[in-house]
Amino acid sequence: MKRLFAALLLVLAASLPASAGSITVFAAASLTNALADCKTGFEAAHPGDTLALEFAASGTLLERLGTGAPCDVFVSADPETMTLAVDRRRVDGATRRVVALNDLVLAVPAGNPAKVDNLDSLSRGGVRRIGVGNPESVPAGRYAKRALQQKALWFALTSKLVYYPSVRHVLAALAKGEIDAGFVYATDAAAGRAVAVAAPVPLPSPVTYVAAVAAKAADPKMAAAFINYLASPEGVATLGRYGFAPPPQQ
Structure with a gap:
């Protein structure tokens, strides 16, 4: 009986996705519709992984990061807010990446x-x-x-x-x-x-969305994978359907 039970456990473990996890994404409110679609695409490409999306003004989200709110990925609607996040050690500056442009x-x-x-x-x-x-x-x-x-x-x-x-x-x-x-x-x-x-409205440079892994991310690897997804051909195509321009070559 014990051997049978152990065998069943092994079969069950083998059937579960090896990288199953969950992350929380804080993102600028203007990304609401587009990231909901990106969530679907990312989860389809990463069976077992799930995203929780929270939207608000970039500055408000930065304040929430400062209070210790659980977050794995931060996406701001401007480089300035992301720079503040880096300076305040709310995100890992080495992971910062432009993911979309807007007007x-x-x-x-x-x-x-x-x-x-x-x-x-x-x-x-x-x-x-x-x-x-x-x-x-x-x-x-x-x-x-x-x-x-x-x-x-x-x-x-x-x-x-x-x-x-x-x-x-x-x-x-x-x-x-x-x-x-x-x-x-x-x-x-x-x-x-x-x-x-x-x-x-004429601007000296396009509206620029920047993403980074949160400093206290529970799953930095999955967080980085989601940012990479946003900059991937599939992610760029999804964002493009909502009018966002692709990021410059990085």
Whole structure:
């Protein structure tokens, strides 16, 4: 009986995936739809492995890392937030990798009631509320602030700016018609219903998403494998379906 039981245990062990594991990914809110699809592809390519995805503004996620929240992979929507994560030893800097690019756009509710057509038009009297991610924690907000500063509009529009905790909150406000215009990523505008792009927002360089293995990752090997997946042909193709541009050659 003991031999039979031992044999059954061996058969069961052999049938289980050798690398079965689970990791938690903290990612910028603008990646919500795309990474949900990447999760499916990664898990299919790694039987037994599972991903848990958590989304918020990059700055908010960095704060959560600082509180010791369980995390294996951090994906920020800008290099600056990732640099802070490295400096604060929240991630392993040696694993840092660009995984996607994006663009910032000025979006409006469908029908464009305020007739917004470029950054300068935001100064018109008919434009009363402009949604933007809080620059203190939301990369999209920082990108927008720089663009407006370059045109000497940031302070001129201060009374009209409405801060939101993430770019997805700006998108939701646009869809509900709660604001006359808002700064979101091109991928968000494409995915959002009842939202249209009024104009692209010129930036000195593209919106850049950076991933790294968390310093306290429970499974650094699997975390690195997921980052590699994002930069693989399959991962790039999946992200591309949601409008993200491939990263530069690394």
